[in-house]
Amino acid sequence: MANQNDSFFNEVTDELRRDKLFGLFRRYGWIAILVILGIVGGAIWREWSLSRERQEARAWGDAILAAQASGDPAALTKVDPDGSNERKALGTLLAAGEWAESGGTDAAVEAVRTLAEDSESDGVLKELAQLKLVMLTGSSMDAAEKDQILTHLSRTGAPFELLALEQKAIALLEADREEDAITLIRQIQQKEGLSEALRQRLSEMMIVLTGEPESSVPGE
Template structure:
């Protein structure tokens, strides 16, 4: 390589270096900002996780402290003062309040607590449906038969989280109404349902026998 070629290469290299430095001086702040945003976002995400964990632990500790009271009335009162940060937490407290009310023989208070969850548009849908089902079970025949059937039908649609349990309650309602053939057909359907627990399937099989039917071959 001649001295002229070497000189030209050195000049070209210097030009490229100067251009690179010029670009970095002009746009380098964008890269720095991107790094800061990535690091800041990761730190914010970790802080949020830590906050959520702390809130969940504080909520759990408050519940345990409330349930530690010896007097049922004191437990109910303590549960009502537990602070909540999420709709799901408020629903859980209502479930616990319903259980405490039942232990005290106060079915009316339990029904009120369950209705509160079932009608809470901000609560998770699975919580609302569970509260609705527990309410219908608790009310039993005291509820208007048509209303009970309509509400159970809404809980037993395909894909509903508590469909098998709702079907079982529909069967009991049919028996109470003297519709044994329909009840038998429903229980036979129930044992074939996907996701049915062993206990529920056993109860359904027993009802089939009681109603004079033959359990389907598994």
């Protein structure tokens, strides 16, 4: 008899629990449905956005290749003129490179200077334009302007720190400060992260200046 009573009470309890859960679902179930719809909708939107971005990037890349094939560097600056600042900056840098290779130094300098002085330009691309400006203008750039740019670009941890330091050494040589240039080159040679090309250029400068080979790599 006790077992029958226990079974009866258990059934009643289960029914009450189901009724309570059903009542809660009727009252708050719409919230769960909205959450599920939000998750599914968000996933669909994300995939659609990524797909659109890939298509836009592919179309921009194709347009850049077509502009390069045209043989007119100016065409690179006209690709997607209403697009993102980053893409416009990349187009300008590519055009400047084409001009520089074909002997159009003045056009290249004008292009990178415009980008280097653009307050809306992306940080890394803007700094790359500043570095290219220093390299293209060489000794013709105002010494104070060059020093200001290179001081900023060669700060610790900057994306073009080592290349900017190399340009600082070149600027010292242009100013007939050979000993200071040698000291700086040796300091650069002891830094980590030097590319093989940069290491080779520094070594060649040291051989020309002192007859000494490049310094040993840190940690070797």
